[in-house]
Amino acid sequence: MESLLYEQLADRLIDHIEEGVYPVGSRLPSVRALAKSEQVSIATVTSAYSILEERGWAEPRPKSGYFVKRTAIEPLSMPKKSRAKTSPRAVTVAELAMAIQRGAAASRGVVFSAAIPDLEFPIAEVVKRNFTRLSRYSSSFGNGYETPEGLLELRLQIARRAIDAGVHISPDALITTMGAQNAISHALRALTTAGDIVAVESPCYFGLLQMIEGFGLKAIEIPTDPVTGISVDALTLALQRWPIKAILTIPAFTNPLGCIIPMEKKRILIQLAQRYDIPIIEDDIYGDLQFEGRRSKALKSIDPDGRVLWCSSVSKTMDPHLRVGWIAPGRYYDEVLQQKFVSEISSPTLPQVVTAEIMKKGLYDRHLRHARASYHQRYMRLLELAREHFPESMRVSSAKGGLVAWFEMPRSVDATELYYICREEDIHIAPGELFSVSGLYQNCFRLSFSNEWTPEREQAIAFIGRILKKMT
Amino acid sequence: MESLLYEQLADRLIDHIEEGVYPVGSRLPSVRALAKSEQVSIATVTSAYSILEERGWAEPRPKSGYFVKRTAIEPLSMPKKSRAKTSPRAVTVAELAMAIQRGAAASRGVVFSAAIPDLEFPIAEVVKRNFTRLSRYSSSFGNGYETPEGLLELRLQIARRAIDAGVHISPDALITTMGAQNAISHALRALTTAGDIVAVESPCYFGLLQMIEGFGLKAIEIPTDPVTGISVDALTLALQRWPIKAILTIPAFTNPLGCIIPMEKKRILIQLAQRYDIPIIEDDIYGDLQFEGRRSKALKSIDPDGRVLWCSSVSKTMDPHLRVGWIAPGRYYDEVLQQKFVSEISSPTLPQVVTAEIMKKGLYDRHLRHARASYHQRYMRLLELAREHFPESMRVSSAKGGLVAWFEMPRSVDATELYYICREEDIHIAPGELFSVSGLYQNCFRLSFSNEWTPEREQAIAFIGRILKKMT
Numbered sequence: 001m002e003s004l005l006y007e008q009l010a011d012r013l014i015d016h017i018e019e020g021v022y023p024v025g026s027r028l029p030s031v032r033a034l035a036k037s038e039q040v041s042i043a044t045v046t047s048a049y050s051i052l053e054e055r056g057w058a059e060p061r062p063k064s065g066y067f068v069k070r071t072a073i074e075p076l077s078m079p080k081k082s083r084a085k086t087s088p089r090a091v092t093v094a095e096l097a098m099a100i101q102r103g104a105a106a107s108r109g110v111v112f113s114a115a116i117p118d119l120e121f122p123i124a125e126v127v128k129r130n131f132t133r134l135s136r137y138s139s140s141f142g143n144g145y146e147t148p149e150g151l152l153e154l155r156l157q158i159a160r161r162a163i164d165a166g167v168h169i170s171p172d173a174l175i176t177t178m179g180a181q182n183a184i185s186h187a188l189r190a191l192t193t194a195g196d197i198v199a200v201e202s203p204c205y206f207g208l209l210q211m212i213e214g215f216g217l218k219a220i221e222i223p224t225d226p227v228t229g230i231s232v233d234a235l236t237l238a239l240q241r242w243p244i245k246a247i248l249t250i251p252a253f254t255n256p257l258g259c260i261i262p263m264e265k266k267r268i269l270i271q272l273a274q275r276y277d278i279p280i281i282e283d284d285i286y287g288d289l290q291f292e293g294r295r296s297k298a299l300k301s302i303d304p305d306g307r308v309l310w311c312s313s314v315s316k317t318m319d320p321h322l323r324v325g326w327i328a329p330g331r332y333y334d335e336v337l338q339q340k341f342v343s344e345i346s347s348p349t350l351p352q353v354v355t356a357e358i359m360k361k362g363l364y365d366r367h368l369r370h371a372r373a374s375y376h377q378r379y380m381r382l383l384e385l386a387r388e389h390f391p392e393s394m395r396v397s398s399a400k401g402g403l404v405a406w407f408e409m410p411r412s413v414d415a416t417e418l419y420y421i422c423r424e425e426d427i428h429i430a431p432g433e434l435f436s437v438s439g440l441y442q443n444c445f446r447l448s449f450s451n452e453w454t455p456e457r458e459q460a461i462a463f464i465g466r467i468l469k470k471m472t
Numbered sequence: 473m474e475s476l477l478y479e480q481l482a483d484r485l486i487d488h489i490e491e492g493v494y495p496v497g498s499r500l501p502s503v504r505a506l507a508k509s510e511q512v513s514i515a516t517v518t519s520a521y522s523i524l525e526e527r528g529w530a531e532p533r534p535k536s537g538y539f540v541k542r543t544a545i546e547p548l549s550m551p552k553k554s555r556a557k558t559s560p561r562a563v564t565v566a567e568l569a570m571a572i573q574r575g576a577a578a579s580r581g582v583v584f585s586a587a588i589p590d591l592e593f594p595i596a597e598v599v600k601r602n603f604t605r606l607s608r609y610s611s612s613f614g615n616g617y618e619t620p621e622g623l624l625e626l627r628l629q630i631a632r633r634a635i636d637a638g639v640h641i642s643p644d645a646l647i648t649t650m651g652a653q654n655a656i657s658h659a660l661r662a663l664t665t666a667g668d669i670v671a672v673e674s675p676c677y678f679g680l681l682q683m684i685e686g687f688g689l690k691a692i693e694i695p696t697d698p699v700t701g702i703s704v705d706a707l708t709l710a711l712q713r714w715p716i717k718a719i720l721t722i723p724a725f726t727n728p729l730g731c732i733i734p735m736e737k738k739r740i741l742i743q744l745a746q747r748y749d750i751p752i753i754e755d756d757i758y759g760d761l762q763f764e765g766r767r768s769k770a771l772k773s774i775d776p777d778g779r780v781l782w783c784s785s786v787s788k789t790m791d792p793h794l795r796v797g798w799i800a801p802g803r804y805y806d807e808v809l810q811q812k813f814v815s816e817i818s819s820p821t822l823p824q825v826v827t828a829e830i831m832k833k834g835l836y837d838r839h840l841r842h843a844r845a846s847y848h849q850r851y852m853r854l855l856e857l858a859r860e861h862f863p864e865s866m867r868v869s870s871a872k873g874g875l876v877a878w879f880e881m882p883r884s885v886d887a888t889e890l891y892y893i894c895r896e897e898d899i900h901i902a903p904g905e906l907f908s909v910s911g912l913y914q915n916c917f918r919l920s921f922s923n924e925w926t927p928e929r930e931q932a933i934a935f936i937g938r939i940l941k942k943m944t
Contacts, residue, residue: 094810098620098809098810098813101617101619101620101813102619105617105618105619114617116617128607128608131603131607131822132604132607132608135600135603135604135607136600136604145573145577145586145588145792145793146577146793147573147574147577148570148573178650178816178819178820179816179817181814181815181816181817182815182816182817185814185815185816189686189687193665193666193688194665194666207814207817210810210813210814211814211815213814214661214810214811214813214814214815215661215814216665320617320817321617321618321820321821321822322820323816323818323819323820337570338566338570338682338686339686341570341573341682341686342566342653342657342679342682342683342685342686342687343653343654343657343683343686343815344650344651344653344654344657344795345651345653345654345679345792346795347650347795348650348793348794348795348820348823349793350603350793350822350823351820351822
């Protein structure tokens with residue numbers, strides 16, 4: 001499927017703005033003039049200008065038309081809105097993804113490729129201490145297998161903390177899992193069978209694309225705006241054209257773009273899901289890692305009829321080794337519980353006890369305050385370093401939270417080649433190729449900024465910059 | 473599909489023997505006479521007599537024909553060979569199974585329903601101590617996620633111990649999992665898609681039937697002999713008639729029958745799998761719990777072309793809370809690893825470290841020697857109690873290892889009703905209905921004998937006996 005006429009027009013206008021054809025502050029062509037010169041309808045031009053406005057490229061002035069606005073992030077440019085091909089394709093990123101995962105796990109060098117929290121934070125010591133302390137009581141953990149829905153004490157703590165995300169939920173509506181990937185896998189299995197189509201953001205976190213491939217499903221990539229997230233228009237069109245079985249989205253700090261879907265758009269997403277009577281799987285693992293302001297509300301918080309399956313974990317916020325996550329599957333509770341039960345019977349008890357205890361004592365929330373501020377600083381430092389070392393023509397996402405940033409380079413850059421060159425120096429990045437099933441992001445890459453900046457890490461950025469400059 | 477003519481004839485002859493038509497020691501009709509009276513071929517009668525011989529009901533005497541033999545277990549009778557209907561059916565046992573699981577988990581009463589090891593054994597204390605001790609070093613467990621294939625040290629220990637089961641394997645051919653159920657779920661997902669048919673033993677452990685249902689697969693129940701396991705003839709016929717995608721078997725101490733498939737039959741199973749070019753998933757969780765003699769060899773030990781996926785765990789031998797299992801997927805390694813990776817990314821590290829350490833120090837093997845002897849004694853005590861309290865017409869399986877025994881009652885007994893009556897007294901059994909997708913075992917139930925016999929547990933058996941006597 002080609003992108004819509006007005007999206008194409010909007011993209012062309014943005015290109016013109018970037019190229020300086022329309023400088024900041026200048027008046028854009030009138031709707032009527034543009035319709036004539038581009039040989040499109042008035043409605044198409046109006047829609048294109050709305051997109052420019054939505055993305056912060058233009059602003060309307062009463063009775064004067066549209067004017068070019070300063071872009072939101074200065075002086076860095078945002079990645080262009082993705083031009084994902086919205087037709088289902090088989091996923092083929094698995095091998096590269098696993099090689100990258102392995103490389104990063106084995107490396108003693110500089111790892112920017114994995115979205116892993118900083119394990120040097122004091123909370124790591126708290127986790128360890130609680131394991132040591134609570135393992136002494138492990139004989140009181142029941143007669144063998146934990147219940148399939150998971151430890152009640154942990155579900156209570158998750159329900160209590162969910163209020164932060166606007167989610168008011170009973171512990172009985174929650175199921176604990178082995179991390180969010182595991183939660184999403186149970187959700188997908190409960191909702192789909194092989195051959196079904198799932199709508200995902202584009203670019204999309206490769207772990208989700210791999211899961212879709214592994215389950216014999218097809219991914220349809222929905223173009224995603226680096227500021228406002230998934231394109232509602234493209235999603236609507238995809239829903240009209242394809243028998244999509246589920247929408248899989250990361251509304252808070254979309255991996256890799258780092259953006260938040262605005263509340264208004266969240267409401268539209270819910271309405272769309274209702275109209276087409278399909279579920280939304282919400283991956284909210286980064287939700288607690290918002291840099292500034294109040295934590296944004298989850299999609300689940302405005303889910304009137306239980307069609308949102310809210311998935312999260314402590315893997316990004318505390319420690320992936322815990323393998324503790326959860327799902328609030330709404331109306332799909334029974335099906336998801338069955339998938340968990342038949343796949344694993346139950347999750348290990350001790351990590352659930354440890355996580356519940358740390359949440360209960362408020363240590364998790366205290367840690368989050370510290371972590372949010374640190375990650376924000378580290379992100380800002382990454383931007384500084386990128387500005388210093390990367391080619392001027394780069395664009396970088398404006399992350400509002402999470403652990404990763406997305407870089408877009410000129411077309412001449414081959415990020416997969418960059419990945420291999422860096423790997424020789426034991427520097428690990430996540431090439432853009434991973435984030436698409438249709439080879440869209442060959443000139444992009446994702447860097448994690450969760451670790452403290454050391455001279456070694458800063459030099460690694462400089463190294464990447466030197467290679468990039470050779471490529472451009 | 474009806475059972476074969478000679479199987480039907482064998483069943484009728486066994487019925488006659490049980491009813492006393494042919495008393496122990498008496499001569500059975502000559503092959504020629506029986507062929508005439510039953511209007512079947514000589515070959516059919518010969519095959520039927522072979523079955524009687526195989527199952528210990530009759531013995532040939534040179535030039536005199538077949539004579540009725542004392543049955544193997546005295547004075548208890550074995551369950552009849554199952555008469556599973558060998559046509560694929562949807563599985564519908566999930567709800568009852570989960571209710572029973574929950575009931576057992578929440579109970580402070582007497583639980584015979586779950587195959588859970590005795591957590592009062594000293595090894596439980598060893599597990600706890602090692603958790604406490606090793607959690608202190610958890611910050612040295614790597615930079616976040618364990619590798620998908622699992623902790624190398626654990627794979628080394630599993631490979632070392634596998635030699636006991638005749639399995640000579642490299643650690644690189646092993647993948648650790650969250651218990652054997654999880655291993656089997658990855659195997660099934662790697663090998664099948666919704667709608668496919670999987671051959672299982674009948675009666676079959678309900679956890680496997682539920683998994684098959686949960687994945688949208690169909691189970692074909694292969695009649696299973698209480699002494700020699702799955703019927704090769706019925707399996708052959710099923711393979712001829714149906715596009716079976718995998719054979720799922722528990723060769724060592726088939727759950728619930730407790731029998732071992734003899735080596736000779738294992739070879740035939742491998743040949744069958746080769747002829748029809750399908751994989752065999754071997755669930756070997758009870759293999760280390762053989763009561764007497766040398767541990768029987770796994771199917772995997774005679775797997776010439778990597779078509780056996782050997783699955784096991786420490787959940788039955790040590791502690792289910794660990795959620796540590798493994799799979800040696802043979803030629804399906806890549807597909808199984810992908811399923812694990814996309815479903816969970818990795819398993820928790822600490823339980824793997826703990827399990828590896830306990831195995832390495834020889835504490836696991838020492839524990840097994842103790843556990844085997846204890847479980848054997850407890851099984852013998854269960855037989856004594858059943859003999860004392862249950863109706864004389866009962867039959868009971870001759871378990872050679874494992875944690876469970878299978879009881880067959882006269883047709884008038886409704887074991888699901890028995891389950892509900894017992895539950896009122898906080899006594900929990902596993903009714904036969906669970907072990908079939910076609911309602912075959914309404915008059916059967918499974919009892920676990922893993923716990924030490926206390927007056928309370930013994931009285932519970934007496935209670936079950938009183939209800940059974942009312943029902944017969």
